[in-house]
Amino acid sequence: MAMIRALQLLADRQVELVEREPPAPPAPDQVQLRVRAVGLNHIDVWGFRGMAFAKRLYPISVGAEAACEIIAVGAAVTNVKPGDRVVPYSALTCGVCASCLRGRDNLCENPSGVRGFHINGFAQDITNHPARLVVKIPATVSMHDAACVAVAYSTVEHMLFDNAQLEPAEWVLVHAGGSGIGSIAIRIAKSIGCTVITTVGSADKAARATALGADHVINYREDRFEGIVRKLTRKKGVDVVFEHTGADTWAGSLLSMKRGGRLVTCGATSGPTASLNLMQLFQQQYRIVGSFGAPLSALARGLDRIASGVKPVIDTVYPLADFRAGLGRLESRDVFGKILVEL
Known part of the structure; x- marks a missing residue:
């Protein structure tokens, strides 16, 4: 050969x-x-x-x-x-x-x-x-x-459904909506009827995220995203935070969550170390889940999503x-x- x-x-x-x-x-x-x-x-x-x-x-x-x-x-x-x-x-x-x-x-x-x-x-x-x-x-x-599918779709499937247990009609904050997994998370969350808030770093990405279906797009270089999230949710906060950027967004992500909200994280591109207010954690009854990789079954689910039109x-x-x-x-x-x- x-x-x-x-x-x-x-x-x-x-x-x-x-x-x-x-x-x-x-x-x-x-x-x-x-x-x-x-x-x-x-x-x-x-x-x-x-x-x-x-x-x-x-x-x-x-x-x-x-x-x-x-x-x-x-x-x-x-x-x-x-x-x-x-x-x-x-x-x-x-x-x-x-x-x-x-x-x-x-x-x-x-x-x-x-x-x-x-x-x-x-x-x-x-x-x-x-x-x-x-x-x-x-x-x-x-x-x-x-x-x-093998990394991106399966990661999102595992994060949103196996770990965060996202349900239709919930509010979800997706960080870095222009990234590979961020853009997929927007499309999947919208496909089941969720309200999606996403963060991006430029006006061009904001326009593209809107075209992708995000309900609210925040340019994190211009605004503190957690403040906008609180206003959009009438100070209630989102049900789920899709976190994969790390240190730069960690504190704001916690402030963006409703009582009993879920945060799922799979990355730390802006840094691996962040502080955590333990009183905030238990008083607000947050659920924070680390997510790495995905089970084999998530690949099949990702392929089915694409076949259904969520490309x-x-x-x-x-x-x-x-x-x-x-x-x-x-x-x-x-x-x-x-x-x-x-x-």
Whole structure:
């Protein structure tokens, strides 16, 4: 078989497109995937900077989120076949611990790592993957849209429904509405009838967030968002805060919540450290939930959302050779929606 392309991180902040030997035929429980598109996320930025939170060996192929086509299956595989389009789950979970057996894959007790972060990722033409960790793409869902599911859609599904237990007609504050997960959260929350307030950092993003369906858009560079939220809710506060920006918005997020409100957080892009007023926490009966990754079931739910018409916003699609430009765009926050890399 001919050589394949792979986008590899050779050292911290040093990425290069190389040619390498193709993988061996799939093991009995594996599928062989032709990767069609890769979605970029802040986990890629962290990995590029060397923030892997675990030892890893260089070089390592990047890319944690992908849409693929199956080109071969192992002898024991029965759930998929060659020609099927699939989204691979990026965490290599054990499948046998108590958490995995309960469908809480992202709490796996014996994971082998996250692809593109600890171990070789999907930014390569062909790769092998466990057959139990792929989800079929519905016929009506494009490869570009499917490439937003394994990390972005599943993260939002897990945050809003598994953790925050968002219900129709509730008020939700979505931070960074122009980000990949922020834009998806707006669309999903609106699709079930919620009132959405979102924060953005520019007039252009404010206009685009409004067009996306947000009911109220706050430019956090011009106004203190928590004050506007209190006015909009008549001092009551929102039911749910979708938090992923970290230190800069933490205090204001707590002030934006109603009594008994829920805050769910999955990120800390503006800093990992914040203070917490414990009296405020228990007197207001807040529920604060940390959310990392998502269970495998969230991928299927995300694909179903897209099939029903709740599609992602695609900011830019780059060729594989321009991965670094896409990563730079993501780092600069000069983005509205998802950035993809096409193979």
